[in-house]
Amino acid sequence: MQYLKKYFSEGLIQFTILLSLMGVRVDVTLDTYLTGYLSPLLETNVGQSSAYVQTPVHNLRDTLDGYSLHPKCPDLDSYFASRRLLDEVRTLGSPRFPTRLSAWLVHLVPSGSDSAGSGEARGGAPALADAADVNRAVGEEGDTCASNSSASRRDESRRAAQEGDARPCPSPAACELSKEDSQPLRNVPWNLSQDAVVPVDQVADAAELTGRRELAIRQLAHSDSLEESFLSSSNIPLSQPSSSPDTQAASRPDTQAASRPDTQAASRPDTQAASRPDRQWHDFLSLSGFDDLELDVPLRASDLGVDISSALSQDVSLQDALVTGGGTEARRALRQESTNSTHSDSLLGAGDLPMHLLLPVENGSRNGTFNGSLSGCLDEAVFEQINLLGLGLEGLDTQLLEERDSDSGLSMSSSFRSLRSPSSSEASSGELYGDDNGAAGCLSAAELLDSGAAAASPRWSNSELAECVQHNHTYNAAFQRSATCCQEDLGHAVHHKDIKEEVLSEDEEEEEEEEEVELSRDERHARALRIPFSVSEIVNMPVEDFLELLTRRGLTQAQVALLRDIRRRGKNKLAAQNCRKRKLDVISGLEGEVERLGRQRDRLLRERTQHSRALCAMKQKLEQLSQDLLSRLRDERGRPISPSCYTLQCGSDGRVLVLPRRHISGQPKTEKRRSDKKH
DNA sequence: ACGACCTGTCATCTA
DNA sequence: AATAGATGACAGGTC
Structure with a gap:
């Protein structure tokens, strides 16, 4: 047994x-x-x-x-x-x-x-x-x-x-x-x-x-x-x-x-x-x-002398979990994961899962509250892990956080554009995402920021964590501070020497900057607040799932507001695109209609002209035939009649009558008018 | 420099 | 009441 x-x-x-x-x-x-x-x-x-x-x-x-x-x-x-x-x-x-x-x-x-x-x-x-x-x-x-x-x-x-x-x-x-x-x-x-x-x-x-x-x-x-x-x-x-x-x-x-x-x-x-x-x-x-x-x-893990680094593979997966607090190898692996998965679409990646569980567990253990928090560990960790999945490991930034705070529906274009402006992009990009230290460091802070880990650790409130990143816009310093805080909190000996090892080459930084520049505003916000879904997912997910997501524990108000904003903006963007497309379609359709009607008008004008000509020709020919016929007619005495005094009248029954014009002049006005119209 | 065009966003209305 | 969709208006970017 x-x-x-x-x-x-x-x-x-x-x-x-x-x-x-x-x-x-x-x-x-x-x-x-x-x-x-x-x-x-x-x-x-x-x-x-x-x-x-x-x-x-x-x-x-x-x-x-x-x-x-x-x-x-x-x-x-x-x-x-x-x-x-x-x-x-x-x-x-x-x-x-x-x-x-x-x-x-x-x-x-x-x-x-x-x-x-x-x-x-x-x-x-x-x-x-x-x-x-x-x-x-x-x-x-x-x-x-x-x-x-x-x-x-x-x-x-x-x-x-x-x-x-x-x-x-x-x-x-x-x-x-x-x-x-x-x-x-x-x-x-x-x-x-x-x-x-x-x-x-x-x-x-x-x-x-x-x-x-x-x-x-x-x-x-x-x-x-x-x-x-x-x-x-x-x-x-x-x-x-x-x-x-x-x-x-x-x-x-x-x-x-x-x-x-x-x-x-x-x-x-x-x-x-x-x-x-x-x-x-x-x-x-x-x-x-x-x-x-x-x-x-x-x-026991340490007693075993486990070579953690040897357990790491290129595909940072479950190994990340163990080396989370292990310093350089962990962050290197994490960095690789973050660089490999720049999109949030990599939901539930293999390597992320235990990783997210370690921090809260570690916090709980350090605080001696593990047993108490264990029951809630997985509950929160479920969302935490998802919260952290596919986010990349980009950092928080003061401007972004402030933007987020002020971005619950009204325009924040100015702040955003300031980020994208040439003057600020150079500095902000480095602060935001360019520095890998920042990325790695932000992971520590960010993971604790909104997740249950932060809640589990009384020494790390959201404001404190955010402050680690906010008030010093030199991201290295921010990271170092946050890293130091995390070291103290997690008990892992993360040295600055290790941090320096994480510095990317300039080329890599440039590449990352380019990648970040390509990100949309909401994507940056989502990353900044560690929204565990891509913008497209947030926008396109069913409303039931979206509401379910919002009611999940572990989401801060800022995250909820950002999620709603992202969804609203995304849907409105699509609606605007569709609206413009429809408008263009309507315009093009109307233009086509105008062209078609113009062609029809020209055709009808041509037809009217042709019909008028044909009518005149037939009228002339009828007049000739009438004169010819009347000239051949004789009266009772055998004398030729005057064509000017007589005229031909076609009856409704097909008979042709020769009537004196006088008689014609005495016919009803309506009939005369009708006959006048015909002529 | 200016205007046309594109795009994102907001406000508002409607279903 | 909440949401999505549609649309006018506005602003910024690009050419």
């Missing part, structure tokens, strides 16, 4: 990690997990390792699939899905599982671990048969979410894995772990023990190489293989069936004992294979926030 609990706890940890990596926050608690999912199964399915694995896998997979797509804004998918998923999972109970531990676990084992499993993992060690079966079963049954991801992604992931480089996954959503890719993970011993060889960096590499979602799901599905992996790390040959009765028989009593943390003894008179997991389990419980998480984690 102990083994099972440990394995599932570690699997859950990794699952939580990887859900975080793929942008979905899940704070499934260990106890909830065990009691809600595993315990009933353990009661009936002990010994059937795959059974109690698959059920939670499928449940979670189905849950994920149910929240996979946002109908209108795919970029927001992860955010809203995580929110809904979090709410749902919350209903399962508390306490929550500290995400920070997840981050720590990923970095726990140095990448240079000279374990045999490392090479095997990269090279793709042969998988255990049962693990492959489970993997196959999971892949066949539950991969509904991958239906739209298709085999091309697998091919892509497969190619990436074959290359063997830890190059970053181009897109977490576009990556998916193939079965072959998941092979190395099966050999990863999911241990927390210090002396255990845990090439977790391989997990991170694999997670970066391939899809986090698939990875997470399959890792959880491979709890049986994790068990085997553990056995391998416990010097138990892998050839031994992990679910052998002996092993289970040895593990169950321990698990029952270990299920009570207070009764856990660091050294138990068990076998070596059992005592190590026991200690590991104890370590895990001591680290996972059940007792005193915040103190143990950094200590």
Whole structure:
């Protein structure tokens, strides 16, 4: 039982990690997990390792699939899905599982671990048969979410894995772990023990190489293989069936004992294979926030001598979390992340997630309020992490903040234009975004500014944080001050020497300045206030989602006002564009109508002229015919009649009458008038 | 320097 | 009541 609990706890940890990596926050608690999912199964399915694995896998997979797509804004998918998923999972109970531990676990084992499993993992060690079966079963049954991801992604992931480089996954959503890719993970011993060889960096590499979602799901599905992996790390040959009765028989009593943390003894008179997991389990419980998480984690991480920098990859992902307070490497990684993701569209990037959780956790630990704040940590951190995602790490600026304060609907063009004016742009650009120190420094201040971290740390109010950046327009100084404040607050030894290392080259600064110049006003404001969405997202998201976003905790009034302004301006801008386009269309349409009518008028005039000519010709011809006819007529005496005294009159019945003009003159006036009109 | 044009924004009205 | 959309008016930038 102990083994099972440990394995599932570690699997859950990794699952939580990887859900975080793929942008979905899940704070499934260990106890909830065990009691809600595993315990009933353990009661009936002990010994059937795959059974109690698959059920939670499928449940979670189905849950994920149910929240996979946002109908209108795919970029927001992860955010809203995580929110809904979090709410749902919350209903399962508390306490929550500290995400920070997840981050720590990923970095726990140095990448240079000279374990045999490392090479095997990269090279793709042969998988255990049962693990492959489970993997196959999971892949066949539950991969509904991958239906739209298709085999091309697998091919892509497969190619990436074959290359063997830890190059970053181009897109977490576009990556998916193939079965072959998941092979190395099966050999990863999911241990927390210090002396255990845990090439977790391989997990991170694999997670970066391939899809986090698939990875997470399959890792959880491979709890049986994790068990085997553990056995391998416990010097138990892998050839031994992990679910052998002996092993289970040895593990169950321990698990029952270990299920009570207070009764856990660091050294138990068990076998070596059992005592190590026991200690590991104890370590895990001591680290996972059940007792005193915040103190143990950094200590053990440091005790392990983990080469954090070695765990960093080019694609700053989960590693960021660990090195947040670590100084240069952390900021370098963060800077790289910020420079790589200049747009806010990179929602829920892999690297951001644990990063945002560290600060509040760290604050809580430093203030001794971690346990108290732990319950709210994830709640706030959910939004915080999203709050910080895709923002880049640009800094705050006094002018921007003041602008924001005064920009709740009225014109602020003057201040904005002053920023863009040539005279001020040179100075302000450097202050704003050009300096990487400022960027990195602003991260520290900005992360604390509006987030729950700031709230969690009584020593850092919003005004103080803003003041760090506002009152000194030389951004280096501002950053240094903020960095110093953060050092004092976070207890991380960040030296100015390290800060200097972060200074970008002039070319890089120029490039960044150019990028910032290209940003719109609202984009700058959004960055300044760390609005976790791009302007287009804010403008185009459905009103329901937007209102939901506004009601989220963690948003300051300034952020809410800015969000509304951005949305209003953005929509009005689009409306103005449409209006002008329509106006131009109307104008062009009217111009076309004018041309058409002009042509029609000309045509009608031409036709009238032609008809008039034809009418005159016919009239003349009629007159000639009448004269000719009348000249041939004779009266009763045989004398020719005078054409001037007679005229021809066509009757309605077609008869032609010869009437004296006198008679014609005596006809009714109306008829005469009509006949006059005809002539 | 000036004017035409474009664009963003605000105010206002309407649905 | 809140929101989106439409539109006139204004201001600044660009050519």
